[in-house]
Amino acid sequence: MLDTLETLCCLSGVSGNEDEVRDYILERVMPFADEIRTDPMGNLMVFKKGEVSPDQTIMLAAHMDEVGLIVTDITDDGFLKFAFAGGIDRRVLPGKRVYVGESRTLGVVGMKAVHMTDAKERKELSELEDMYIDIGASDRKSAEELVRLGDTVSFDDTVIRFGDGFLKAKAIDDRVGCATMLELIESRLPCDCWFAFTVQEEVGCRGAVTAARSIQPDVALILEGTTAADIPGVKGADRICRLGQGVVIPFMDRGTIYDKALYGQLTAIADKNEISWQTKTRIAGGTDASVIQRSMTGVRVAAVSVAVRNIHSPAGVAKISECEAQLRLARLFLEDMAKA
Amino acid sequence: MNMELTELTRALSAIPGPSGFESPVSEYIAEYVRPFADDVKIDVMGTLLAWKRCGKTGAKTVLLDAHMDEVGFIVTAVEEGGFLKFSTLGGIDARILPALEVKVLSEDGPLFGVIGTMPPHALKAGDSDKAVDADDLYIDVGLSQEEAEKRVPPGTPAVYAAGCDTMAGGRLCGKSLDDRVCAAIQVKAFEDLCGRDLNVDLCLMISTQEEVGGRGAVTGAWGADPDYAIVSDVTFDKGTDGKSVATVLGKGAAIAVGPNMNTAMTRELVRLAEEKGIPYQIEVCPGRSGTNAEEIQISRLGVATALVSLPIRYMHTPIECALPEDMESVRRLVAEYVASMEA
Numbered sequence: 001m002l003d004t005l006e007t008l009c010c011l012s013g014v015s016g017n018e019d020e021v022r023d024y025i026l027e028r029v030m031p032f033a034d035e036i037r038t039d040p041m042g043n044l045m046v047f048k049k050g051e052v053s054p055d056q057t058i059m060l061a062a063h064m065d066e067v068g069l070i071v072t073d074i075t076d077d078g079f080l081k082f083a084f085a086g087g088i089d090r091r092v093l094p095g096k097r098v099y100v101g102e103s104r105t106l107g108v109v110g111m112k113a114v115h116m117t118d119a120k121e122r123k124e125l126s127e128l129e130d131m132y133i134d135i136g137a138s139d140r141k142s143a144e145e146l147v148r149l150g151d152t153v154s155f156d157d158t159v160i161r162f163g164d165g166f167l168k169a170k171a172i173d174d175r176v177g178c179a180t181m182l183e184l185i186e187s188r189l190p191c192d193c194w195f196a197f198t199v200q201e202e203v204g205c206r207g208a209v210t211a212a213r214s215i216q217p218d219v220a221l222i223l224e225g226t227t228a229a230d231i232p233g234v235k236g237a238d239r240i241c242r243l244g245q246g247v248v249i250p251f252m253d254r255g256t257i258y259d260k261a262l263y264g265q266l267t268a269i270a271d272k273n274e275i276s277w278q279t280k281t282r283i284a285g286g287t288d289a290s291v292i293q294r295s296m297t298g299v300r301v302a303a304v305s306v307a308v309r310n311i312h313s314p315a316g317v318a319k320i321s322e323c324e325a326q327l328r329l330a331r332l333f334l335e336d337m338a339k340a
Numbered sequence: 341m342n343m344e345l346t347e348l349t350r351a352l353s354a355i356p357g358p359s360g361f362e363s364p365v366s367e368y369i370a371e372y373v374r375p376f377a378d379d380v381k382i383d384v385m386g387t388l389l390a391w392k393r394c395g396k397t398g399a400k401t402v403l404l405d406a407h408m409d410e411v412g413f414i415v416t417a418v419e420e421g422g423f424l425k426f427s428t429l430g431g432i433d434a435r436i437l438p439a440l441e442v443k444v445l446s447e448d449g450p451l452f453g454v455i456g457t458m459p460p461h462a463l464k465a466g467d468s469d470k471a472v473d474a475d476d477l478y479i480d481v482g483l484s485q486e487e488a489e490k491r492v493p494p495g496t497p498a499v500y501a502a503g504c505d506t507m508a509g510g511r512l513c514g515k516s517l518d519d520r521v522c523a524a525i526q527v528k529a530f531e532d533l534c535g536r537d538l539n540v541d542l543c544l545m546i547s548t549q550e551e552v553g554g555r556g557a558v559t560g561a562w563g564a565d566p567d568y569a570i571v572s573d574v575t576f577d578k579g580t581d582g583k584s585v586a587t588v589l590g591k592g593a594a595i596a597v598g599p600n601m602n603t604a605m606t607r608e609l610v611r612l613a614e615e616k617g618i619p620y621q622i623e624v625c626p627g628r629s630g631t632n633a634e635e636i637q638i639s640r641l642g643v644a645t646a647l648v649s650l651p652i653r654y655m656h657t658p659i660e661c662a663l664p665e666d667m668e669s670v671r672r673l674v675a676e677y678v679a680s681m682e683a
Contacts, residue, residue, distance in 0.1 A: 077579060089460040089468045095436030095657040097505070097513075106507050113655035114433040115630070116581045122433055125471045134580070134653065134661070136507030138590070146508055158441075162452035163482015168441070231456040232423045232478045240462060285461045309480070311461075313439035315454040317480065 001183050001327055002320060005167070006159045008175035008182075012099065014068030014152035015085045015203045018042055021064040025178060025197055029185050043211040044197040046181075050189030052338045059194040059217035059299075060184070060330065061208060061288050062177025062224070063201030066170065067312045069133075069153035071100065074144060078137035080107065081129070082153060086202030090128055092313040100135060101151030107133040155314035165320045166243075172316040174201065176306045177223030180327045184334070191338035201288050205255070208288035212295035219262065219300045220292045221333060223326060225318065226250075226305035227285045237281035241307045243318070246276025247325045248305040252283055255290030262302035269332045275325050278307075304329050345528050345671060346664050348372075349512060352520035353504040356445055358412025359429045359551045361497045362386050365408040365520075369527060369546050376534040377544070386548040387560035390530065394538045401541045402678055403566035403643070404530055405557060405632050406523040406573065407550030410516035411656045413442060413479070413498040422488035423478035424453070429497065430551030434474035436657050441501040444481055446491050452501060453481040502658035510664055517652055517660040519550065522572040525650070525667055529674040539683040540568075550632055557632035561639035568605065568644045568681075570674055573631040574662070575623055575649035587651040589661070592619025592669040596647035600629040600637055605646040605677075612676050619669045623649060648673055 013021035022044050029036065035047035044064070067086030074080055080100065084090075093109040100107045110132060114122070133153065137143035155170040162168060169175075181195045194215045199207035212220070230242040241248045249266050251258055270277040289301040306326050309317040343351065357365035366388045370380050377390040388408070393399070411430030419425055424444070438457035443450045455477050460468065479498065481488060504514030512521070523546050530544040543564040548556030550573075561569070575594050576585040587594045595609045613620040628634055629647055637645040650670050653661040 087460045089438070089457065089463065091435070091468060091472060092439040092457055094433075095440070095654065095659055097502075097659060106505055106513065108507075108513060108654065108659035108661070110580050110654050110659070111433070111435070111657070113576055113581050113653075114431045115655060116576060116585070117433065122435065123471050125435065125469055136509045136511040136513075136661070138509065142509070160441075160452050163480075164484060164487065166482035168452065168454060227459040227461045229459050229462045230421075231458065231480070232419055232421065233476055234458070234462075238462070240459070282462070284459075310439050310454060310457050311459045313457055315439040315441055315457075317454060317482070 001179055001324055004182055005176055005179040005323060008178050009159055009169035009171050010157045012154040013064050013066050014154055015065040015200045017152040018064040018199045025182060028182055032185050037214060039210050039214055041207045041210045042199040043207045045211055045215060046185060046195040048185055048189055048193060050191040050193060050338065053192045054337055054340065056218035057194065057216060058337055059196055059215050059220045060181055061196040061198055061220055061222050061292065062181050063174045063198045063288060064178060065199055065202050067202045071147055071149055071151045071153060074140050076140050078139045078143040079132040079134055080147060081132060085152065088312055091125060093131060096314055097156040098133060098153045100133065100153045101147050103146055105135050105146045107135040110134045166317055167320050168315055168317050170314050170316060172308050172318045173225030173311050176225045176318065176323050176326065180223050180330055183327050184330060190335040193334060198288055205288050205291045209291045212292040212299065216296060217299055221330065222287045222289045222301065222303040223330060224287050224303055224305040225308040225311065227311050228307035228309045230309065240282045240284050241278055241280050243307050243309055245278040247322055247329055248280060248307055249277050250280045250303055253280065253286050254283060255286030256293055256301060258289065258302050259300040262300055265336065266302055266304065266333060269336055270329055273332055275329050345524055345667055346512065348528060349521050349524040350504045352524050353514045353516050356443060356499045357409055358497045358499050359409040359549045361445065362408050362548045373527060373530065373544065376531055383559050383563050385556045385559045387556040388546040389560060389564055390544040392534045392542040394541055396539060396683060399539065399541045400567040401543055401565065403543045403545055403561065403564050403569040404526045404674060405545045405547060405569060405571045405636060406526040407519045407632060408523050408546045409548050409551050410499060411551050415492055415496040416494055418485060418488045418492060419478065420485060422483045422485040423480055424488065424492060426479055432656055435471050437474060437477050438472055442479055442498045443501040444479065444492055444496060444498040446496055448491060451481045453479040456480050500658035511661050513659055513661045515658045517662050518574045518655050521662050521667060522574060522650055525671045526572055529671050532675045533678050536679055540678065540681050542678060547632055554632050554635040557635040561636045565640060566643055569636045570677065571631055571633040571636060571645060571647045572670060572674065573649055574652045574655060577651045577653045580653045587621055587623050589651045589653060590663050590666065591621045592666055593673045594621050594623040594649040594651055596623045596625050596629055596649060598625035600625055600633050601646055602644040605644055609646055609648065609673060609677055612680060613673055616676055618673050
């Protein structure tokens with residue numbers, strides 16, 4: 001699973017431009033799928049038969065897109081101006097490498113040398129409109145040969161395993177969910193299942209809206225990477241969730257109050273199988289569950305997430321064992337549903 | 341092991357060597373210059389001196405200097421949860437720190453680390469409009485407190501975890517181009533000059549601890565005891581550093597003019613650049629140059645000192661940018677100057 005996750009994190013898939021991720025997943029699932037659907041939004045939906053066919057339609061969902069930037073203008077000097085696709089704290093940008101457009105042109109988010117700033121300036125944050133990407137072009141014309149307006153920009157894609165079983169990568173949110181679903185599709189399933197690889201989650205769960213209508217599930221399990229704020233200076237419940245404390249099973253976030261019975265079912269399965277789990281100690285973030293739950297006449301939803309530090313930055317960090325635990329718990333959930 | 345200038349720059353950029361912890365860099369350069377130098381020494385401060393003597397009686401000594409250290413970090417404490425508190429080695433703008441990747445140079449090998457940042461989802465309104473305070477930041481190496489205390493004790497240095505990449509137009513982009521790029525330039529100029537018939541004794545000095553105040557140049561210049569010195573360091577770019585800067589990336593070697601520099605040497609550098617068609621620009625330094633030229637000029641009883649700089653962008657970040665054409669201009673100008681010196 002780890003290799004799959006690392007490969008997925010290296011692909012570019014900023015919201016609205018998930019093609020690279022979808023193409024990769026499509027190629028992997030082709031030999032294993034019983035039915036494959038795509039839709040005008042760009043969602044990829046995969047059906048695979050299992051050992052039993054429950055009365056209820058079960059859907060697993062993970063989003064393919066990642067947060068990133070989008071080129072909005074090119075200056076006369078050949079610098080790129082940009083906006084955000086998804087929620088990004090602009091403080092993570094100065095001094096970072098990025099890749100621009102299909103040409104994967106290397107760019108950097110530049111800033112004035114520290115020597116040329118005064119103490120007051122160093123306490124001030126540049127406005128987004130004053131930030132720029134430098135791609136090594138000397139003027140507008142040479143920049144235009146490499147980049148078009150609307151090109152998406154993704155963070156540096158170096159993947160590193162470090163410390164006591166940690167993984168550093170961009171886009172762990174939500175390639176971890178995609179990796180879990182890929183592994184399930186490539187294995188024997190306990191029951192029939194739909195897998196929705198959705199688009200545009202980071203810009204408002206837009207892909208999941210149409211995917212849910214296409215599949216019309218009774219039960220949906222969202223597989224996510226979620227917000228961990230377990231860094232020094234943040235105390236107690238404000239940490240939301242903590243790396244090393246197990247997979248995250250939320251009862252509520254800013255988009256959804258999750259189905260109580262499914263929440264109980266998942267936590268019971270985890271306890272029985274000695275899978276460490278935690279819940280979110282602060283109501284923060286949201287998932288595709290928000291729109292899936294309110295599809296048609298309503299869908300029962302639950303989520304199993306992996307805690308990610310420095311989420312929505314180039315240096316997301318997850319505990320590898322917790323990525324594997326997400327896969328294990330999702331499989332056990334399907335086994336449980338097969339018995340019902 | 342002959343390497344081209346950009347290739348040598350890349351190799352040097354990859355070596356971790358923050359101020360005070362430069363020995364891997366000096367070892368690499370010592371090995372590189374040993375085949376063609378008469379003599380290579382590393383002094384108590386870690387500064388490397390390599391000699392090439394011309395064998396002529398009464399020959400003057402010319403010093404070529406660039407510094408080998410890079411800005412970095414130093415661990416000051418291991419906090420609860422194994423997070424590392426740190427200070428900087430040299431000037432780093434705290435605004436580049438959130439989500440920055442670093443290489444922690446523990447004694448049993450490098451450890452990857454990231455400087456943590458709050459998830460945007462958990463920020464209060466207005467939080468993300470404030471610049472971070474370095475005192476609130478920590479390096480996360482993914483180790484328990486107990487393990488971190490064992491492997492990353494206070495005093496462990498760290499550097500940017502970045503390589504040296506090539507951008508569109510052939511521009512180099514990486515960490516520690518300040519001043520490995522000029523170290524590579526001086527090494528290549530020295531290598532070139534070692535094969536020529538010179539009228540002067542030549543001393544290559546690659547100095548330590550420049551980023552914390554020109555310290556390695558103080559002892560190195562004393563040991564070299566030169567009559568003349570040509571210092572090479574990086575300088576700023578008007579395009580990104582603002583209107584107060586006159587030097588521009590792509591316009592060639594920046595010849596410094598001002599009280600820190602010897603006027604006769606500076607004028608000769610300009611004359612030579614014109615004569616040989618080497619692209620150059622003038623950088624006026626009305627006071628301090630902020631380079632080793634300050635220490636070298638007042639070494640012993642005084643040294644006639646010139647400064648030939650290379651404009652780069654984004655100094656002291658992991659994305660410093662330099663142009664190979666400019667690098668070549670600096671290298672050629674330094675070499676031509678020394679080669680043209682009379683007895």
